[in-house]
Amino acid sequence: MTRRLRLTTAASLTLLAALALGGCSAGAFDSATDSGGPAVGGDSGGEFAGEFGDAPAPEEAVQDGESSDGRSVITTGYLYLTVDAPLEAAEEAARITERAGGRVDGRTEYSPDQVGDASAELLLRIPSATLTATLEQLRALGEVEELTLQTDDVTREVQDLDARITALRSSVERLLALQDDAATVEDLIDLETAISDRQGQLESLEAQQRYLSDQVDLSTLRLTLGSDATAPVDEPDTFLTGLIAGWESVVAVGSSLLVIAGVLLPWLAVLGILTLVVLLVVRSAMRRRAR
Known part of the structure; x- marks a missing residue:
């Protein structure tokens, strides 16, 4: 009876130590991120460190969607073109985007018998690495009436997600290793509850990570194609x-x-x-x- 009590006590102490260690690790990563220091270092980045970790070394290739200094940037824009045949130009714009490795996430076309003049609107997702070259091809389809581009630096968010995911992965692995040493059913239930909770948090963070990765790798461009009849009126800026x-x-x-x-x-x-x-x-x- 005394021997079983000792085993139970030892297992409980081991479980509490593991949970405390996991919490301290997560807190350490959060503190490092909030203080502006590097979120991930050494080998703790895991398989996600190369994608969302610190800036790559000079000899390493810069990934798509990252700037030359390793920042993660989301680019969005709007382009209005006046073309002779909007519907045909929409087909060509879709082909240009697909050849560049992107995709068309939305497409709306208005034929002449619906609104009087043909026009088209497309939501294009273009690889950030080829955005400039693809824009030049799209501009060649007609006359540029309006072009706006804006960027959003999400490097801090990406590094924070990477640090949290790394800490949760390490914690889940330690808890899984402790399952074989559980001495009582209560200890096993506590371990399974902790593992399930942390795996749920891990899946949620990984979903956010995938979304940010998609936004960084593929720039979003809203393209409007109109005819001369629907083109915006140029405001006079000189005497003539x-x-x-x-x-x-x-x-x-x-x-x-x-x-x-x-x-x-x-x-x-x-x-x-x-x-x-x-x-x-x-x-x-x-x-x-x-x-």
């Missing part, structure tokens, strides 16, 4: 362009007035005839009264 814009507005107003006059002219003719008939009837009645 202002003069041209003023003359065009005068011509447009004159044309509108002519259209309005053409619409009202038949009605004016009808109203004139009705007025003449009324006047003749009134004059005839007045003559009769005078007699």
